[in-house]
Amino acid sequence: MSRPFLLTGGRLVDPSQELDGPGDILVRDGRIEACGDGIAGPEEAEVVDVGGLVVAPGFIDVHVHLREPGGEHKETIESGARAAAAGGFTTVWTMPNTDPPIDDPAAVGYVRAAGERAEGARVFPIGAASCGLAGERMTEVGELVAAGAVAVSDDGCPIWDADLLRRLLEYTQTFGIPVLQHSEDTALSRHGVMNEGKVATALGLRGSPNVAEAAMVARDCYLAELTGGHLHVCHVSTREAVEQIRRAKDRGARVTAEVTPHHLALTEDAVRGYRTEAKMNPPLRTQEDREAVTQALVDGTIDVIASDHAPHHYEEKEREFDDAPFGVVGLETTLGVAMRELVEPGRLTLSGLVDRLSCAAARTMGLESGTLRPGSPADIVVFDPEECWIVEPSSFLSRGRNTPFAGVEMIGRVRHTWVGGRLRYRLPREGQARSGALAAAGSEPMKGKVFSR
């Protein structure tokens, strides 16, 4: 096993232990051995000075698209896992809407194995909820779980058959996994390419109304209540859906929900100019919706931030708006956007943010990570909460460059990411090419800021 190492001088932020203060972390054999103030490491331990930086449980993203198999020109499991590590994520859950879809145990095993080879964040496959994502016949959920699936979903294709969703919410209880639902009534959304309303009307683009999401969320919440199954509502974008989720939680239903960084940061106005890098599903909504999902994340109605990282090749986005695919990348900008939108304006404390990016996902999905408690896997992120930097898509480790945040100033920058005690990302020094290549643990942390405020 590799040498133990000690992170010293950092600010430990771990809401799972109600921890926010100076302290050290000792890592040995891939696990956290000690966490607290004034830890004396063993003689042989490597000392990593993380003075002035935040040390937190590695981030967990329960909703990413790594495109493999079938979409390797957009992203591979390797590039995606490394992009995740660069964004401070130590665990990502990959959606099964690949080509072919991840609807049998062999496919689940493939994603899992490719994830292990990738040497980035941990990659956990989400299995398809229905065979071929066709929304008709349930997959072999038990076999998928046995092969390593952590959840099921037909993401991208809403499960429209209410009875199928009911049976999924019942059947998955045996295996203790959630059903992740992209809640959209496609009859109401009518092939909309953006939010319905003033901007769509001015641009002459087909709009999808809030009710297309909210009506489906309402139905799904009632099914969760009926069955007792764990429903996870993906990428909540409307104030009406927030109300439905809040009500369902009040009534004791096992419902969790996520919001994306782009729905926290942007409104439908970002589409003006037919900007395909602001085209995603669900679409960017109005300021009222943006405020409602932010408030819901703050008050816990929405449990976690998930990126819905959806890489595309540049020429696929370089098209007429109607024809461009939905989706934006997010793994490498999530922390920066969240710091900007939530911590900087005082909506969430740093501790609150770490909860939404890490602990809450571990808590609601039953994961071992998402904590710095001794005995836990050494999934650790170190970031500078004050460093400002400008998003430059060409420096992404992801193959996708399709971000609405190009050229935007971010706050908070990931410096190191350890996954199971292995250094999987280190911010390169100025002038050094960025890559996923691993440097030896314990090398000097970066001094100075790339962009000072």
Next chain:
Amino acid sequence: MSASRGDPVSAGRGGSASAARANGGSGGLGLGKDLTGLESLTGAQIEAILDTAEPFKEISERRIKKVPVLRGKTIVNLFFEPSTRTRISFEFAEKRLSADTVYIGASDSSVEKGESLVDTARNLEAMRIDMVVIRHGSSGAAAFLADRIPSNVVNAGDGQHEHPTQGLLDLLTIRDRFGSLAGRRVCIIGDILHSRVARSNIWGLLACGAEVAVCGPKTLIPLGIEELGVTVLSRLEEAIEWADVLYVLRLQLERMSAGFVPSLREYNRVFGVSRARLERAPREMVVLHPGPMNRGVEIDSDVADGPWSLILPQVTNGVAVRMAVLYLLAGGAPELAEAAKEGA
């Protein structure tokens, strides 16, 4: 822009799209390189375009309908959607200004073979063209093209977004009739949701100080339309009570199969503009239609052919307005249009 010797078409073209835009290609009007919509134009700019169209009207009345204003310019008419009226109107405008023109339709272009819009545009540009007139089924396609090539781009209709030259010819027709646009009440009747003509008219009319209302089945009135500054009227009778001008839109027959209206017969009964309805109007009223008409659906024949109709003057004005737009984007000065048409 130094436009001299009756040859105002001498504006140099910038080496890139942005440079050309910064130069402005429009003789001091500040229109920029392209005309992709009326939303961004001011009332003064629109009135100036209409003023520029005035002297060009006369060219089409001559025995020899040709002036050398755009001699040596190459214009590509890139029509990804079929069009008869708009296409022919542009072609006449271009030919009467002596431009060299090429027509590319969706079926005979490489689009059939799956070439992307950006590749088509770059290939045309590589052949050193000066202007592109584009008709496309996707909203934003004209702006997409304009951002990527240095040639002047004229939007001849993009999806459900805008059809600015149609809007301009409609404004010119209304202005011809009433003397000015300010204070005129125009009600647009029908399928507002899918209509690029409606949007261009709304922006243009509002910028020029007219009042605008829309009227039609609520299934065809887009959400948020009031926020553009228009009033929504739910019954045709209210519209006739209120307006000076009824702008009747074509009801695409496929709207019925898509379930927006239950039947054409019912549409005609509720929203069809008929003689009987117009005879109850409290004031003199005119009717416009962008064509092609569905007689007996949105408009009855005795209205289309009757004293209310300005439908044929619209078509005549279309050529003059398009000549004005091409002239201005090519760098012509509005005040020299009169001299320009006398030719060299």
